[in-house]
Amino acid sequence: MFTGIVEETGKVLAIEPSPRSIRLEVAAGVAARSVRLGDSIAVNGCCLTVTAIRRGRTARLAFDLLRETWDRTNLSAVTPGSLVNLERSLAVGDRLGGHFVTGHVDGTGTITRWQRQGRDHVLEIAAPADIRRYVVFKGSIAIDGISLTVAGVTRGGFRIWIIPHTWEVTALQERKVGDRVNLEADLLGKYVERFVGKARKSGH
Numbered sequence: 001m002f003t004g005i006v007e008e009t010g011k012v013l014a015i016e017p018s019p020r021s022i023r024l025e026v027a028a029g030v031a032a033r034s035v036r037l038g039d040s041i042a043v044n045g046c047c048l049t050v051t052a053i054r055r056g057r058t059a060r061l062a063f064d065l066l067r068e069t070w071d072r073t074n075l076s077a078v079t080p081g082s083l084v085n086l087e088r089s090l091a092v093g094d095r096l097g098g099h100f101v102t103g104h105v106d107g108t109g110t111i112t113r114w115q116r117q118g119r120d121h122v123l124e125i126a127a128p129a130d131i132r133r134y135v136v137f138k139g140s141i142a143i144d145g146i147s148l149t150v151a152g153v154t155r156g157g158f159r160i161w162i163i164p165h166t167w168e169v170t171a172l173q174e175r176k177v178g179d180r181v182n183l184e185a186d187l188l189g190k191y192v193e194r195f196v197g198k199a200r201k202s203g204h
Helices: 067-072 164-169 187-202
Strands: 008-017 021-028 040-043 046-054 059-066 083-088 107-117 120-126 140-143 146-153 157-162 180-185
Touching: 021 040, 021 067, 021 083, 040 059, 059 067, 107 157, 140 157
Parallel strands: none
Antiparallel strands: 008 021, 008 083, 021 059, 040 046, 040 083, 046 059, 107 120, 107 180, 120 157, 140 146, 140 180, 146 157
């Protein structure tokens, strides 16, 4: 479980395809503190397992991705040198600054507008219908693992306002119109839909 509060950006160091998986190696600082083999880290919002660690001034973390994860997320678009958002999994007693994020990406959206307005940025994303049904005004959504608030719902997607701090400390600074972003809808909305559906079927 994560919060969507990105701890830092890591730099992709290597991508090594194999017949069964794809190894992704990322340079990390804060996110590598006290990390152990088998720990979970959200990489661009994808919950990945640490499979190798190389310590040093800057740690080198390795993750083995299934082909399905590679194909269904925007990690397939990263190259050596790309920035990725990193967040360690939530520990008992930690403050919850964002919203509950599972790290199970629902799908990807496409940036249709990415424009600076004053000191902020406005971000509009086209999203698939099966994700849009959970998007509500002032609701929460995770974009590349970042907990953000929906500022407006559009016909084919939604709008987000990005404050300077978020732009500066996340990989959004590298994004441009046409890029794919990982989306995870609010868990609360999914449970509400399930409970309401069951209540209707039972006639209550």
